[in-house]
Amino acid sequence: MKRIGLAFFLLTLIIPVLLAGCSTVSIYAQRATATAYSTEYMTTAMQAAESGAMALCNIDFTAGRQAYINQICAASSALGCSFFTNQVDQAWADLERAYSANILECQPATSRFLEEGQQFGMHVQYWLVTLKGTKGWSAGSSSREYWLQVAEENSNWKLNRVLTSDEVAFYLTIDSMGAEE
Structure with missing residues (x-):
């Protein structure tokens, strides 16, 4: 009987103490926190897509192929860096022949979340990033579209790959x- 009385006494002390430590959070506070997280989450993914583009x-x-690869890899996931390194290695000579300017520069125009x-x-997230060519691009090709996938790698969003033609379609x-x- 003493044990039951002691257990009842302890429970009547412990439960109120535990409940006092829990505070209610209004639905509005929950929504505000979720919205702030969601906004930051989307913003960082969008910035990764724009940086990748x-x-x-x-x-x-003039800086050369390796400098271009380093620039891309700085904005890419490990998988993306490997993929783009291979692509640039194969296409560098064609890129040099295709453009008469020594430097091609762009600036962000629009970004659109796809999925x-x-x-x-x-x-992963899929983005359409449109850039405006500001230096070295011909007048007819100054608007550049990049259909991209960014991936969350080690809690950071990074360029992962360019979408395939089937995905773009x-x-x-x-x-x-x-x-x-």
Whole structure:
């Protein structure tokens, strides 16, 4: 009987102390916190997409192939760096022949979120980033579109890859369906 009385006494002391430590949070405070997190989350992913597009668009041919690769890798995930290194190694001579200017520069124009998901165990987002060529680009090709995937790697958003032509066609189809309505 003494044990039951002691247990009851302890419970009557412990439960109020535990409950006093818990405070209620209003739904408005919860929404504000979630909105702030969501806004920061999307902003950092968008900045990664824009940084990746800028790394791809700004080319200094006088600095050379390795400098361009380093610039891209600084904005890319490990997987992206490996992919882009291979692509630049294969296409560098063609790039040099294709442009008469020694330096190509761009500035951000618009960014549009397309979708998010999972790929190969990584959280990814898809973005369309439009840049305006400011130096070295011909007048007809000064608007540059980059359809990109960014991935969250070690809690940081990084450029992961450029979308395939099939993926771009998919998003263009979705856009055209929305325009018909």
